[in-house]
Amino acid sequence: MYAWEFKSAAGGIENNLYLPAAGVPKPHITEDQILVEVYSAALNPADYKVPELGLVARGMIPSPSTPGMDFCGKVCEIGRKVDSYCVGEMVFGMYGGPFGHGSLCQYVAVSKEMLATVPTGLEVDHMAGVGVTGLTAYQSIQPYVKKGDKIFINGGSGGTGIFGIQIAKALGCHVTTACSSANIELCKSLGADEIIDYKSADPIEVLRKKGQVFSLIVDNVGLPSHLYGQCHHFVVHHGHYSQVGADTGISSAVQHVSNMLLPGFLGGGRRKYQFMMLKPNHEQLVQLGKWIDEGKVKPVIDSVWEYDDAPRAFERLKTQRAKGKVVVNVKKNQNKE
Secondary structure (H helix, E strand, O other): OOEOEEOOOOOOHHHOOEOOOOOOOOOOOOOOEEEEEEEEEEEOOHHHHOHHHOHHHHOOOOOOEOOOOEEEEEEEEEOOOOOOOOOOOEEEEEOOOOOOOOOOEOEEEEEHHHEEEOOOOOOHHHHHOOHHHHHHHHHHHHHHOOOOOEEEEEOOOOHHHHHHHHHHHHOOOEEEEEEOHHHHHHHHHHOOOEEEEOOOOOHHHHHHHHOOOEEEEEEOOOOOOOHHHHHHHOEEEEEEEEEOOOOOOHHHHHHHHHHHHOOHHHOOOOOEEEEOOOOOOHHHHHHHHHHHHHOOOOOOEEEEEEHHHHHHHHHHHHOOOOOOEEEEEOOOOHHHO
């Protein structure tokens, strides 16, 4: 099968991707797996940030490796113990991760927990980017809120924030978010009730003036670094803080360890803190597909690239100016089927 691969990400993953002339072995499925022909794959920041960690990445990522975690495609083979999918069915989900072989290839072998059926009539490119960011947003919000709760989403215009605003609204929450002035209209269109322009106001000062009214903080950014340490001023006593996004630097890593371990009386945070670790979940993917089918959640696409242009798709993602998902059409001539 055809697949994009890299052996090193030194100097940028986009400068190291190559297509093996002889292709790579097509995966064989186990009795519990499904073989999916990938139609479209969507890129996530972790797809390049982890490989570009240098020496740290060498111990985590096989060489060569294929990037990509999100996909949408067609079931073409099922294991004998799989009874929940049919050959020919269109599915979407997540595969692998930044630590292994990914979805930017012709076929992937996945477990049923990583998949859900694409509701009739929904577009492949739209569903290709739901898996990672959709599940991350869902798992960072749904367990910690109830209808009527107020939540603050730090970074509402990024991939996870776009889903987070809409998921929170679908759950009946009041949403305040922070973004740059260039993305205010996008966040409004997603349903945000209040928007803080972090370029013209200090989000922490704005939030402190509101008092202890928020049940949940979802931090997709990791900045300002003292947001968690100050959140007891605007989060209710039983509230939570979900850390989703973070910088990859040493100081950021130290800050997150401090957030998790340092008690409040020693200068640490005073609200429940969890660093998000994404878990594949079939039922949650089904719920996301249902909301998308009902129009309650709408995937946002920044750009769509042909398969041969995958390195350029990474370049676009790395500008950090993408509004929505960066999608790569993996199956050639997919729109002609």
